[in-house]
Amino acid sequence: MAGRQDEIVHEQAVVDELYARLDVLRARARGRLRDVRREGPSGSPQNRSERDAFATLYEDRAAQLDAVEDRLAFGRLDLAAPEPDGETAVRYVGRIGLTDDEQRSLLTDWRAPAAEAFYRATSLQPAGVRRRRHLVTSGRRVTGVEDELLDLEHATDDGGQLGAASLSGEGALLAALATRRTGRMSDIVATIQSEQDRIIRSDLGGALVVQGGPGTGKTAVALHRAAYLLYAHRRQLERSGVLLVGPSRSFLRYIDQVLPSLGETGVVSTTLGELLPGITATVVEDGAVAEIKGRLLWADVVRRAVRARERVPERDVRVQLDGHHLVIRRRDVRDAIARARRTHRPHNEARTGFVRDMLARLAEQYQAAEGREHTPEDRAMVLEDLRGMREVRVALNLAWFPISPKKLVDDLLSRPHRLAEAAPELTDAERAAVLRAPWAPWTESDVPLLDEAAELLGDDDDVSRAEERALAAERAEALRHARSVLASGAAAGAMIPVDAETLAERFASGGPRLTTAERAATDRAWTYGHVVVDEAQELSPMAWRLLARRVPTRSMTIVGDVAQTASPAGARSWSAALAPVLRDGWRLEELTVSYRTPAAVADAAQRVAKAVGLPASPLTAAREVPGAIVDVEVRAGGTADAVAHAVAELAREFVGADGGGRVAVIADASALPSLRAAVDDALPDVLGADEFARLAAQRPEDQQVTVLAPREVKGLEYDAVVLVEPVDVAAGPGGWSDLYVAMTRPTQRLTVVHERALPPGFTG
Numbered sequence: 001m002a003g004r005q006d007e008i009v010h011e012q013a014v015v016d017e018l019y020a021r022l023d024v025l026r027a028r029a030r031g032r033l034r035d036v037r038r039e040g041p042s043g044s045p046q047n048r049s050e051r052d053a054f055a056t057l058y059e060d061r062a063a064q065l066d067a068v069e070d071r072l073a074f075g076r077l078d079l080a081a082p083e084p085d086g087e088t089a090v091r092y093v094g095r096i097g098l099t100d101d102e103q104r105s106l107l108t109d110w111r112a113p114a115a116e117a118f119y120r121a122t123s124l125q126p127a128g129v130r131r132r133r134h135l136v137t138s139g140r141r142v143t144g145v146e147d148e149l150l151d152l153e154h155a156t157d158d159g160g161q162l163g164a165a166s167l168s169g170e171g172a173l174l175a176a177l178a179t180r181r182t183g184r185m186s187d188i189v190a191t192i193q194s195e196q197d198r199i200i201r202s203d204l205g206g207a208l209v210v211q212g213g214p215g216t217g218k219t220a221v222a223l224h225r226a227a228y229l230l231y232a233h234r235r236q237l238e239r240s241g242v243l244l245v246g247p248s249r250s251f252l253r254y255i256d257q258v259l260p261s262l263g264e265t266g267v268v269s270t271t272l273g274e275l276l277p278g279i280t281a282t283v284v285e286d287g288a289v290a291e292i293k294g295r296l297l298w299a300d301v302v303r304r305a306v307r308a309r310e311r312v313p314e315r316d317v318r319v320q321l322d323g324h325h326l327v328i329r330r331r332d333v334r335d336a337i338a339r340a341r342r343t344h345r346p347h348n349e350a351r352t353g354f355v356r357d358m359l360a361r362l363a364e365q366y367q368a369a370e371g372r373e374h375t376p377e378d379r380a381m382v383l384e385d386l387r388g389m390r391e392v393r394v395a396l397n398l399a400w401f402p403i404s405p406k407k408l409v410d411d412l413l414s415r416p417h418r419l420a421e422a423a424p425e426l427t428d429a430e431r432a433a434v435l436r437a438p439w440a441p442w443t444e445s446d447v448p449l450l451d452e453a454a455e456l457l458g459d460d461d462d463v464s465r466a467e468e469r470a471l472a473a474e475r476a477e478a479l480r481h482a483r484s485v486l487a488s489g490a491a492a493g494a495m496i497p498v499d500a501e502t503l504a505e506r507f508a509s510g511g512p513r514l515t516t517a518e519r520a521a522t523d524r525a526w527t528y529g530h531v532v533v534d535e536a537q538e539l540s541p542m543a544w545r546l547l548a549r550r551v552p553t554r555s556m557t558i559v560g561d562v563a564q565t566a567s568p569a570g571a572r573s574w575s576a577a578l579a580p581v582l583r584d585g586w587r588l589e590e591l592t593v594s595y596r597t598p599a600a601v602a603d604a605a606q607r608v609a610k611a612v613g614l615p616a617s618p619l620t621a622a623r624e625v626p627g628a629i630v631d632v633e634v635r636a637g638g639t640a641d642a643v644a645h646a647v648a649e650l651a652r653e654f655v656g657a658d659g660g661g662r663v664a665v666i667a668d669a670s671a672l673p674s675l676r677a678a679v680d681d682a683l684p685d686v687l688g689a690d691e692f693a694r695l696a697a698q699r700p701e702d703q704q705v706t707v708l709a710p711r712e713v714k715g716l717e718y719d720a721v722v723l724v725e726p727v728d729v730a731a732g733p734g735g736w737s738d739l740y741v742a743m744t745r746p747t748q749r750l751t752v753v754h755e756r757a758l759p760p761g762f763t764g
């Protein structure tokens, strides 16, 4: 024991030194920020924008250094041989890389190649590692060390354990898994397992699908991969950005601390419903309608709907200019439409050419009617007159109607004749299911249709194009300037890795605040360097089309579980879901260890999945928790009381007054109101009025005790779950998948309350 205590004292000294260095760097970044701000708003606009740009860099750096306080250093590698450069054979691994003023490495960033062995080395393949040490810390204090000896030849009897176990840093891992849930996901950087690390560090190129059962760390891995890719491919990704698509706002909130704690803030996180600027689609739609709207055939439907706005009139239209009769001839319109279509430009943009063509034909008729050759000035005037004539405008609009994506899709979904014309492949019943009132609120499955429409229509906005050209010129100028600033060494003192392009963008954006993420989030057609999709099994074929457009390189990380698919529009097989957009251009990785659920819960969920034919991946639980399943069978009508009693007891056991600990009741949506009332009745007696008042005052997203439907707990987790009448959950909109999701939410305890028989497999 004394040996171990000595080790802790030794590591404390190292950790103290690392925090001291962190404090120095923080003070420096703040000092520089103060200096820049002190200069005030004087000087030329160029100087001001330069100062703003540097201020942002220092702010970012200060924020990054603040974010890494918790568990700054968590690992140590003792290497078998001195490294080639003669540096020390001991390497510390932490949240970020730190060097001293002479650029000697003090701490290795977990994402650096030099840290890889910390996650991957095993006693069979030690990769030069003799000992791997996990540092257990609380605040800045080292409270323990956990050693694994990997290179058995050099093993000494120093209390370390053999690294043959399949879990690395088992003690640290199990401790992390057993801690109370806070309602926010935390990073797993200190305990990433080797099968997870392989995925996190997988190449940037191409699409990577990560399939894994519930609780295998898919979300955690996806987030750490985003942080890794931003580190390993910073130049490429910082400017194009990374997009993270999650299933709901509450899910995004659940994960929103992970990337900042890894020092990364540049990821655009969104749901599909909020992906298009100017649209917030939060209405939950009936699954059957979502399925119809998610079918790929809508690509053709929307295309036809656009084409329907380019149409030859039923008859020629006669107009008069200065007493001369002119005819908007059907055949001219047909020719002009054909010619405009041949440009393959979006509808609203191609319209300009169509109108110009038609006006030119009318101007020719006018010249013929006048019987004299027009000078260029005459011609310009005639064209101007024609353009100003109301009848001409109306006739040309009818032939080629300028229309916004919203209007096009709204018309399509609210006007039976438009839908019938554009979607002949749907049955009458399907069309009736899809039709809704004009300007009804947008739903999530409308978003891919709106995006499809926006692609085909384009934005008829000459102004924005002109602005873009001006911006490009401004950027080029800023780049020239940034290069000269860098050459002058002005950024060197900042100790901030910055290249000319990044600096130029900061200069050119005219202000300090416009990050890549912000610019990307407001530009519908932005193409990202990488896209991460979580709960990807829920996406419809049309949603995949939309996402593929966001990343022309197809560099994607797609994580999900086809056994948890609740939406009828979603996927039951990755091949089927991805073939239309990726063909076979994707690679598959599987995660098989459940870190969340206790073994008994994971086993029960697997048995049910197998019994009902869900495509569940193999799943081994990382840990046993005694008494993890509690079966409460009640007489008819006794459910609400039993649930209330169970929740109250679990709240007493798991919920802390410090805000830690989460308990959820999960039931079919129809049962929620009565269960909520029963729980609210029971809690004060068991917990006391004060504790109940504290819980009742919590905001919905922070509630430590909640009553929810399966779709609301997707991707989330709780210390304890009360699952109510499993057969009813399975009969709900998400079917057996909903039950599978509900069963696999707890980290410690699953209490099942039921009046009717449990589903097949539940009890083994």
Ligand SMILES: Nc1ncnc2c1ncn2[C@@H]1O[C@H](COP(=O)(O)OP(=O)(O)OP(=O)(O)O)[C@@H](O)[C@H]1O
Pocket: 173, 176, 177, 185, 186, 187, 188, 191, 192, 193, 196, 212, 213, 214, 215, 216, 217, 218, 219, 220, 221, 561, 564, 595, 596, 714, 715, 716, 717, 744
């Ligand atoms: N290597 C690890 N170290 C510590 N905790 C881990 C590790 N891997 C996963 N976890 C924890 O396990 C839990 C489940 O992880 P996560 O939510 O990423 O799983 P998932 O596969 O996305 O689950 P679901 O399919 O239910 O959405 C989380 O609390 C996560 O922090």
